[in-house]
Amino acid sequence: QVQLVESGGGLVQAGGSLSLSCAASGRTFGRYAMAWFRQAPGKEREFIAAIAAIYWSSGGRNYADSVKGRFTIFRDNAKNTKYLQMNNLKPEDTAVYYCAASNQGYSNSDTDSYNYWGQGTQVTVSS
Numbered sequence: 001q002v003q004l005v006e007s008g009g010g011l012v013q014a015g016g017s018l019s020l021s022c023a024a025s026g027r028t029f030g031r032y033a034m035a036w037f038r039q040a041p042g043k044e045r046e047f048i049a050a051i052a053a054i055y056w057s058s059g060g061r062n063y064a065d066s067v068k069g070r071f072t073i074f075r076d077n078a079k080n081t082k083y084l085q086m087n088n089l090k091p092e093d094t095a096v097y098y099c100a101a102s103n104q105g106y107s108n109s110d111t112d113s114y115n116y117w118g119q120g121t122q123v124t125v126s127s
Contacts, residue, residue, distance in 0.1 A: 002026050002116040004099045009121030012089055016125075020084040022099030022118060029080040030054040033102040035114060036073060036084045038095035038123075045098070049073040049084060050107035062107050067093075089125045096120040 008020040020036070035050035049063045051073045061073055070089075075082040086093065100114035 002029070002032065002101050004101060004116055004118035006097065006099045006118045006121040009097060009123045011124045011126065014090055014125055014127050016089055017085070017087045018089065018123060019086070020097055020099075020121060020123070022082045022084075024080045024082070024101065026080070030077040031103070031105065032116075033105050033107050034073075034075060034082045035100045035102070035107070035109075037098045037100060037111065037114075038093075039098070039120075040095040043095075045111060046095075047109035047111070048097070050109060051075055051082065052107040053105040055105065060107055062109065064109070086123070089123075091125045091127045094123060094125050096122050 003025040005023045012018050031053050033053050036048040037045050039045040051061045070087050072085045098120045099118040101116040102114045104113050
């Protein structure tokens with residue numbers, strides 16, 4: 001079992017930055033691929049970014065086109081924490097952001113491959 005707790009959401013003006021954190025329980029954090037998703041009111045949950053487990057030879061990160069070049073996902077396995085650095089935020093980035101973990105190891109955008117989810121943290125970008 002993995003428990004995920006997000007933090008770092010809030011209100012920011014367009015063009016600003018926020019950093020989200022996701023703290024995970026358990027000693028096998030590094031074995032999971034980790035991802036961020038978001039869900040805006042009235043919309044489906046949307047993939048944002050993912051990072052592979054540490055043992056995945058191809059490693060790597062992938063991003064949704066809508067955030068590529070603005071958002072960065074990274075992980076600190078020693079702290080059992082992953083992060084999402086969000087720069088140049090836009091009003092359309094407003095959503096609840098969710099942390100997710102997958103025991104499949106490779107970074108991917110498939111919602112169904114993620115076994116564990118956090119409760120979410122609200123990000124609001126004002127124009």
